[in-house]
Each structure stands twice: as structure tokens, then as C-alpha cells.
Amino acid sequence: MRLIALMQGEHRVTSDADEVISTVLGSCIAACLWDARAGIGGMNHFLLPDGPAHDGASLRYGLHAMELLINALLRQGAERSALRAKLFGGAHLQPHLPDIGHRNLTFAQEFLRREGIPCIGGSVGGDRGRRIRFWPVDGRAQQFLLPPTAVQEGPAPAAPRSGEVVLF
Numbered sequence: 745m746r747l748i749a750l751m752q753g754e755h756r757v758t759s760d761a762d763e764v765i766s767t768v769l770g771s772c773i774a775a776c777l778w779d780a781r782a783g784i785g786g787m788n789h790f791l792l793p794d795g796p797a798h799d800g801a802s803l804r805y806g807l808h809a810m811e812l813l814i815n816a817l818l819r820q821g822a823e824r825s826a827l828r829a830k831l832f833g834g835a836h837l838q839p840h841l842p843d844i845g846h847r848n849l850t851f852a853q854e855f856l857r858r859e860g861i862p863c864i865g866g867s868v869g870g871d872r873g874r875r876i877r878f879w880p881v882d883g884r885a886q887q888f889l890l891p892p893t894a895v896q897e898g899p900a901p902a903a904p905r906s907g908e909v910v911l912f
Contacts, residue, residue, distance in 0.1 A: 757786030757816040769833035771845035776830040778883045779822035785880025788813040793851030830866040
């Protein structure tokens with residue numbers, strides 16, 4: 745197994761069964777999409793649902809991140825009609841600040857609905873961060889909930905910790 749760490753504003757697509765994509769999320773969203781028949785999948789990690797069109801860091805925004813992920817999957821042989829999704833993240837970590845996690849989640853769910861891509865699982869909302877591992881070839885995902893004060897979004901540590909949950 746090769747663990748590929750995904751940072752904010754990045755995406756990764758692969759058909760390599762030995763690759764596992766991992767990231768750490770708070771209010772951000774990671775969309776995990778795959779086509780099991782083609783044996784290809786990928787993940788993105790976006791920070792905000794939308795932003796200015798002229799922003800050079802547009803990979804941080806949901807619309808651009810979702811389009812890049814889907815287009816990369818299709819270029820590498822995935823069939824749009826066979827795509828399935830799992831969403832992770834969207835936590836509300838700072839009660840005294842606006843709920844960006846909810847905005848991110850609403851955007852991602854609506855985007856998938858408009859695109860006709862079924863969201864068949866994941867873990868969203870709440871007040872805790874998550875470390876996610878995603879097996880893009882078959883769509884398996886694993887989540888580790890983080891202590892409330894431990895979220896620092898970015899790449900995940902390689903070693904699993906207690907409290908592991910496997911999502912199918």
C-alpha cells in the first residue's frame with residue numbers, strides 16, 4: 745500500500761490498486777468518486793464552496809475542484825454513468841464563527857445531485873475533524889475521528905490510531 749497525502753486544494757485520480765489517498769478535514773470537504781467497473785477513482789479536498797472567478801487559487805473552491813476531479817476521471821477511462829460518490833468533512837469546528845462546513849456540504853450535495861452522481865456514503869457535519877483514507881479502485885473508505893482540538897487540515901499521518909471506523 746502506498747499512502748498518497750492530499751493537501752487542501754488538491755485532487756488525485758488513480759487506477760493503481762496499491763494507492764490509498766488520505767487527507768485530514770475539518771470544515772473542508774473531500775469528495776471521493778470512483779467507477780468500480782473501470783477500476784478508477786479519485787479524491788479532492790476543497791476549502792470553500794465558491795469564490796471570485798479571477799482568483800488564482802481557484803482549486804480551493806468547490807466548483808473548480810469537483811469539475812477537475814470528474815474531468816480527470818473521465819479522461820482516464822471512467823464512465824460518468826458509473827460514478828459513485830462519498831463525501832467527508834464539513835464539520836463546524838468553531839461555534840462562534842460562521843458554519844463554513846455546512847455551506848461546503850450543501851454545495852457538494854447539490855453539485856452531485858445536479859450532475860446525477862449518487863452519493864452512497866461518507867461522514868459529514870458534526871464538530872470534529874476527520875482523517876480519511878480512500879481506496880479509489882473499489883470505493884472503500886476509512887475514517888478516524890480526531891479530538892476536538894486536533895484539527896489541522898492537510899496531509900494525514902501514515903499510521904492508524906485507535907477509534908478506526910471502516911465505511912463501505
